[in-house]
Amino acid sequence: MTASLISVMFAAVISNNIVLSQYQGICPFLGVSKKISSSAGMGFAVIFVMAISSVFTWLVYNYILLPLEIDYLYTMAFILVIASLVQVTEMVVKRYSPTLYSALGVYLPLITTNCAILGTANSAVVYNSYNFVYTFAVSVATGVGFLFAILLLACVRLKTDRADIPKCFKGFPITLVTAAIMALAFAGFSGILA
Amino acid sequence: MDKRKIKETVIGGLIKNNPTFVLVLGTCPTIAMTTSLAQAFAMGIATTFVLIFSNLFISLLRNLIPDKVRIPCYIVIISTFVTIVDMVMQRYMPDLYSTMRAFIALIVVNCIILARAESYASCNKPLYSMLDGVSIGLGFTGALCLIGIVREFLAGGAFAGISIPGYPAMSGVGASAFGFIVFGCLMALFNFVIQKINERKDKMKAAVLPLSEGKVEPLKEVAEK
Numbered sequence: 001m002t003a004s005l006i007s008v009m010f011a012a013v014i015s016n017n018i019v020l021s022q023y024q025g026i027c028p029f030l031g032v033s034k035k036i037s038s039s040a041g042m043g044f045a046v047i048f049v050m051a052i053s054s055v056f057t058w059l060v061y062n063y064i065l066l067p068l069e070i071d072y073l074y075t076m077a078f079i080l081v082i083a084s085l086v087q088v089t090e091m092v093v094k095r096y097s098p099t100l101y102s103a104l105g106v107y108l109p110l111i112t113t114n115c116a117i118l119g120t121a122n123s124a125v126v127y128n129s130y131n132f133v134y135t136f137a138v139s140v141a142t143g144v145g146f147l148f149a150i151l152l153l154a155c156v157r158l159k160t161d162r163a164d165i166p167k168c169f170k171g172f173p174i175t176l177v178t179a180a181i182m183a184l185a186f187a188g189f190s191g192i193l194a
Numbered sequence: 195m196d197k198r199k200i201k202e203t204v205i206g207g208l209i210k211n212n213p214t215f216v217l218v219l220g221t222c223p224t225i226a227m228t229t230s231l232a233q234a235f236a237m238g239i240a241t242t243f244v245l246i247f248s249n250l251f252i253s254l255l256r257n258l259i260p261d262k263v264r265i266p267c268y269i270v271i272i273s274t275f276v277t278i279v280d281m282v283m284q285r286y287m288p289d290l291y292s293t294m295r296a297f298i299a300l301i302v303v304n305c306i307i308l309a310r311a312e313s314y315a316s317c318n319k320p321l322y323s324m325l326d327g328v329s330i331g332l333g334f335t336g337a338l339c340l341i342g343i344v345r346e347f348l349a350g351g352a353f354a355g356i357s358i359p360g361y362p363a364m365s366g367v368g369a370s371a372f373g374f375i376v377f378g379c380l381m382a383l384f385n386f387v388i389q390k391i392n393e394r395k396d397k398m399k400a401a402v403l404p405l406s407e408g409k410v411e412p413l414k415e416v417a418e419k
Contacts, residue, residue: 023226023373027305030221075280075299076273083266112265115222115303122299168386169378172218176378183371 005137012141015190018116019149020183025116029150030175032107034161039154043147045107047140049089050117053082054139057121058132071126078121083112116146152182203322207329213306214337215384220306223297224338225373229349234342235335236290237297240283242331244275244301245310246324252315253323259316268311273302306334344376 016022019029025046032042057078065071090108094101111117120142124135153175160174169177213219220241227237251271252259259267280298283291291298301307310330315323347353349372 023222024300026221026225027219030218072281073277075277075302076270079269079273079302080266083269112269113303113305113308115300118303119296119300123296127296166382168382168389173378173382173385176374176381180371180374180378183374187371 005134008134009137009141010192011190012138013145013148014186015192017145017149017186018120018142019146020179020186022119024119025114025146028110028114029146029153029179030172032110033150033154033157033175036151036154036158038107039150040147041103042107042110043143043150044103045111046114046116046146047143049082049086049108049111050120050139050143050146051136052089053085053117053121054124054135055132056081056085058125058135061125074122074126075118078118078125082117082121086112116142149182149186153179156182199322200325203326204329207326207331208333208336211330212333212337212384213330214334215381217306217309218381219309220304220334221377222300223304224341225377227294227297228338228341228345228373228376230346231339231342231353233290233294234338236283236287237294238331238335238338240279240298241301241304241306241334242328243279244272245307245331245334246327247275248272248307249310249315249323249327250320252311253318253320256316264312264316265308268308269302272307272311276301306330341373341376341380344380345372348372348376 012018018024019026028042028046033039060077060081061071061074065074065077086108090101093108120139124130124138130138156178157175160178165174207213209216211217214221214224223237223241228234248268248271252268255267255271276299279301283294283298310326314326318326343353
């Protein structure tokens, strides 16, 4: 079990990266990657919210939705759980850890509409029906994968933003092409697992 | 209804505020669900449906929803329609549904829908809001179909599932990376066309109104001689 857990986590971080091979969470990936500091803030906030939301969505799905046989409402239930968790997290962090709040605070509200959070909860809890430990581990690993991807992109963007490129490629288009090259590199790692 | 406002809303959604190429919202389905034209079209129509009805209901309820809890209210309204789409697709299009399942559920967190709810439906009348939903939705569908056509052609040498003789499939183009590349290049093309149009407009303006913009000096001295 430990071996398969490790391989699942490795896949979640690298070869099956949430952004570059599953195409989830691309909006913040493109939007918040202009500076290294802000991309790190976003990445850590995503790990944080993903870990907590995986715990709560697993509990809600297995102890509320399934016994009541209303599991078809999972989308609505999960998004409400995530939205309220983000709100509560923001309040708690603001009250008890001002330093953490100043680092993550701006990014927390944006995370509600980050589809990586809902997508990971959906795939781990509903589509794959992992057990509790697996769900938590995969969610944390997915968050780490997001942090990894967004940090790397931010580093590359420092260069591409100053490079002399055609005007129509400035901004989002060149970022998308950069992301494509990164996706190719990440896909190469899938050979390790096979 | 005011004709000018209708025109502005429709043109705005299709070109000026095109959700994919100009606002760059909802990029996840734009890249994930465009490997073929059929998939792209289905995704676009599903999003348009949710957009129209969520805009309508949010606009109808805009005076009842308290400002502080508006986001959760919007999310409940949106997720209701997403659940409806999910169920209908599962029943009537099982083949397409099996490949699109993950992203149908993720329409809830598509930023286009929440952005239109927040910036348009919450402060406009129901009919205008529906119209805005239609035009933004069609702009999104159009962009998705365009990317879908290009990717299907490159990867399989086919158009809408029918293979074109003489165009061999390119291996690896169906892979994940090409979603990013095709989207990036099409966005650059869109920017290029808009840029050229604007340059031309500026030139026309400069030719028609040289004096009013103070670009040509008055000819007083010449007249005196």
